[in-house]
Amino acid sequence: MREISYRQALNEALNEELVRDQTVFIAGEDVAIYGGAYGVTADLWKKYGDERVKDTPISESAIVGVGLGAALTGMRPVVEIMYIDFIPLALEQINNQAAKIRYMFGGKCTVPLTIRTEGGAGRTLGAHHSQSLESWLIHIPGLKVVMPATPYDAKGLLKSSIRDNNPVVFIEHKMLYNSKGPVPEEEYLIPIGQADIKRQGRDVTVITYSRMVLFSLQAAATLEKEGVSVEVVDLRTLLPMDIDTIVASVRKTHRVLIVEEDCKTGGTGAEIGMLIMEHAFDELDAPVKRLAGADVPMPKSPVLEKLAIPDPERICQAIREVLQ
Amino acid sequence: MTHEIIMPKLGETMEEGYLISWKKNVGDKVQKGEVLFEVMSDKTNFEVEASESGYLRQILFQPSDQPIPVTTVIAYLTDTPEEPVEEKKEAVSARPEIPAPEPPTARNTEPAAPPAERIRISPRARKLALEKGVEISAITGSGPEGRIEEKDVLNYLQARQAATASYQVHPWSPIRKIAAERLSLSKKTIPHYYLQGSIVMDQIARLKEELKKAQKDYTYTDFLIFYCSRVIREFPLLNAALVDQEIRLYPSVNIGLAVALEDGLVVPVLKAVDTMSLEQIASQVKSLTARARNNQLKKEETEEARFVISNLGMYQVENFQPIINPPGVAIMGVGAITPRVMVSEQGSATAISLVMKISLSLDHRVIDGAYAGRFFFRLKTVLQQPGLLAV
Numbered sequence: 001m002r003e004i005s006y007r008q009a010l011n012e013a014l015n016e017e018l019v020r021d022q023t024v025f026i027a028g029e030d031v032a033i034y035g036g037a038y039g040v041t042a043d044l045w046k047k048y049g050d051e052r053v054k055d056t057p058i059s060e061s062a063i064v065g066v067g068l069g070a071a072l073t074g075m076r077p078v079v080e081i082m083y084i085d086f087i088p089l090a091l092e093q094i095n096n097q098a099a100k101i102r103y104m105f106g107g108k109c110t111v112p113l114t115i116r117t118e119g120g121a122g123r124t125l126g127a128h129h130s131q132s133l134e135s136w137l138i139h140i141p142g143l144k145v146v147m148p149a150t151p152y153d154a155k156g157l158l159k160s161s162i163r164d165n166n167p168v169v170f171i172e173h174k175m176l177y178n179s180k181g182p183v184p185e186e187e188y189l190i191p192i193g194q195a196d197i198k199r200q201g202r203d204v205t206v207i208t209y210s211r212m213v214l215f216s217l218q219a220a221a222t223l224e225k226e227g228v229s230v231e232v233v234d235l236r237t238l239l240p241m242d243i244d245t246i247v248a249s250v251r252k253t254h255r256v257l258i259v260e261e262d263c264k265t266g267g268t269g270a271e272i273g274m275l276i277m278e279h280a281f282d283e284l285d286a287p288v289k290r291l292a293g294a295d296v297p298m299p300k301s302p303v304l305e306k307l308a309i310p311d312p313e314r315i316c317q318a319i320r321e322v323l324q
Numbered sequence: 325m326t327h328e329i330i331m332p333k334l335g336e337t338m339e340e341g342y343l344i345s346w347k348k349n350v351g352d353k354v355q356k357g358e359v360l361f362e363v364m365s366d367k368t369n370f371e372v373e374a375s376e377s378g379y380l381r382q383i384l385f386q387p388s389d390q391p392i393p394v395t396t397v398i399a400y401l402t403d404t405p406e407e408p409v410e411e412k413k414e415a416v417s418a419r420p421e422i423p424a425p426e427p428p429t430a431r432n433t434e435p436a437a438p439p440a441e442r443i444r445i446s447p448r449a450r451k452l453a454l455e456k457g458v459e460i461s462a463i464t465g466s467g468p469e470g471r472i473e474e475k476d477v478l479n480y481l482q483a484r485q486a487a488t489a490s491y492q493v494h495p496w497s498p499i500r501k502i503a504a505e506r507l508s509l510s511k512k513t514i515p516h517y518y519l520q521g522s523i524v525m526d527q528i529a530r531l532k533e534e535l536k537k538a539q540k541d542y543t544y545t546d547f548l549i550f551y552c553s554r555v556i557r558e559f560p561l562l563n564a565a566l567v568d569q570e571i572r573l574y575p576s577v578n579i580g581l582a583v584a585l586e587d588g589l590v591v592p593v594l595k596a597v598d599t600m601s602l603e604q605i606a607s608q609v610k611s612l613t614a615r616a617r618n619n620q621l622k623k624e625e626t627e628e629a630r631f632v633i634s635n636l637g638m639y640q641v642e643n644f645q646p647i648i649n650p651p652g653v654a655i656m657g658v659g660a661i662t663p664r665v666m667v668s669e670q671g672s673a674t675a676i677s678l679v680m681k682i683s684l685s686l687d688h689r690v691i692d693g694a695y696a697g698r699f700f701f702r703l704k705t706v707l708q709q710p711g712l713l714a715v
Contacts (some may be wrong), residue, residue, distance in 0.1 A: 103548075254446075254448050254474060265446040280478055281447045282447050282448060282450075283447070283448055284446055284447045285446040285448040285449060285473050285474045286446055286471075286473065288465065324467070324468050
């Protein structure tokens with residue numbers, strides 16, 4: 001199978017959906033002429049023109065608001081928030097409007113809105129451009145939150161997000177755009193809400209998502225040489241969370257490490273850990289452990305930035321502790 | 325009449341109380357329902373009323389920081405002021421000297437009973453212990469800070485079973501397990517049948533003696549391998565293998581030799597043995613058996629056995645029916661060579677001969693009885709008259 005980058009996979013997903021459905025359009029800062037801050041919308045403006053690929057003013061609230069309004073009137077917009085760090089500026093539209101409208105109108109309308117954004121550390125962009133704010137978003141009922149780790153998942157899940165009749169926040173990772181992986185030529189979809197076991201193992205389950213999937217797979221390969229068999233569960237979707245896959249894996253290994261790049265306190269890992277307590281307490285042979293980002297504003301220093309988020313070596317160490 | 329005044333039990337959990345004060349003095353008249361003394365329990369003060377009217381005659385405990393167990397007699401009341409106090413016997417012995425007040429910290433350092441230590445155990449281990457009816461306090465935990473984990477419960481169960489069983493579990497080595505599987509499969513799937521017969525070994529014995537004199541020391545097994553290999557050439561089905569629904573015939577004869585190990589059995593193979601001299605066979609048998617016993621056989625030296633010889637003669641076993649070693653289709657069990665009284669064909673003359681009993685186990689899917697019978701007859705003929713082989 002051919003290998004393409006995460007960026008190209010996303011671009012293909014957008015392109016295919018623009019072709020497939022005339023109600024799909026793209027809007028965001030620099031998405032048209034410039035092709036997107038990370039190049040995901042490259043060449044789409046040339047192909048589809050101003051009507052379907054729109055540059056917007058620098059106003060996150062307006063970007064999501066426009067998308068929401070268009071969605072309510074029958075369009076299927078894909079709006080881009082350049083950095084997840086700016087999502088708070090649009091939270092009124094996301095939280096109080098987009099996520100609630102379908103409920104508050106008794107299901108009489110749908111909100112087929114996709115909000116693409118990107119997060120994570122790794123480019124030493126400092127505290128305002130390196131955050132992982134997914135845990136804020138999974139606290140909003142009515143939203144779906146998707147965080148793919150591989151080009152294959154990115155393409156299949158973006159297409160599903162665009163076709164979904166509910167608001168989806170689709171969070172990419174800035175360090176994954178250049179990563180490559182197999183993606184079939186033919187069309188496919190990946191359902192929202194399904195985790196994927198990226199590596200089968202017997203001794204311990206690592207539950208993770210986004211860039212940390214790659215780090216966890218590296219750690220698993222290292223530990224294999226020590227005779228430790230690590231199962232890596234890639235959640236892919238954080239909301240709704242695939243508790244069935246999590247529980248099945250816990251039943252198999254009885255030990256869990258949760259790895260997240262986001263800071264630990266009040267994070268997604270806390271939610272995963274409690275779900276395990278609620279659904280698989282009797283299966284645990286050791287306390288669930290979390291390895292997460294430090295509870296600090298992301299440092300600008302490259303040295304400190306590395307220390308502020310998990311890396312493969314510390315994932316190995318944490319797995320050894322879970323197995324102790 | 326004397327009435328006992330006791331430390332009351334003022335609540336379900338109250339084990340002892342502290343006497344705070346007496347509200348009456350010795351000699352005072354007391355009405356039923358009047359407050360007689362004050363007690364503290366669990367930081368709550370209670371005024372205790374008299375349950376009978378009378379005179380307070382004797383006070384056994386003064387207010388102090390020492391706890392008094394509930395139901396302890398602390399004073400006596402009598403109906404009349406003059407009558408003698410009738411102390412209950414146990415009350416007398418229980419009456420202590422009124423202790424001097426001790427520092428208030430004293431009672432904090434003396435808990436009634438040490439609180440039971442909570443056992444650290446994983447949920448999974450706890451569930452398993454519950455299912456198996458194991459008392460978790462009996463299990464030693466191996467996890468962090470002594471946490472009991474699943475494996476600890478499993479180890480405990482195993483140890484408990486070993487301790488209570490009336491038998492010992494003998495280790496079942498991997499080599500035995502593999503052999504067990506192969507043997508079971510053979511006996512289950514191959515329709516075995518057996519031929520038995522006696523062979524006079526006088527000539528071979530003589531040959532053996534002659535060669536020994538010439539410093540060539542061969543075993544009966546060496547001779548058997550040699551003559552079998554030659555006779556099998558005439559009966560190629562004995563050297564066949566049944567693989568993938570095919571009866572495969574081979575241009576050269578391979579003979580496997582069953583060698584007993586300390587724990588198990590191995591079958592090293594002499595390949596193209598029909599082209600080897602007796603001397604070559606003897607030296608290879610020696611080398612293969614020595615290495616088999618030291619577990620030094622190479623993988624290929626145990627492969628492609630077809631006809632197999634298993635000899636238990638050295639244990640004075642006369643006869644046994646070995647199990648075929650697939651994909652081979654025949655195996656020969658060799659018994660002891662013993663002197664027997666022989667009757668001539670005419671039924672008259674007798675002689676004493678060395679006789680060996682052999683039995684053949686055969687795969688009926690490949691070899692019929694008559695064919696195997698002819699093989700046996702030819703082998704018997706050749707062994708009884710080795711010179712015939714040249715013919």
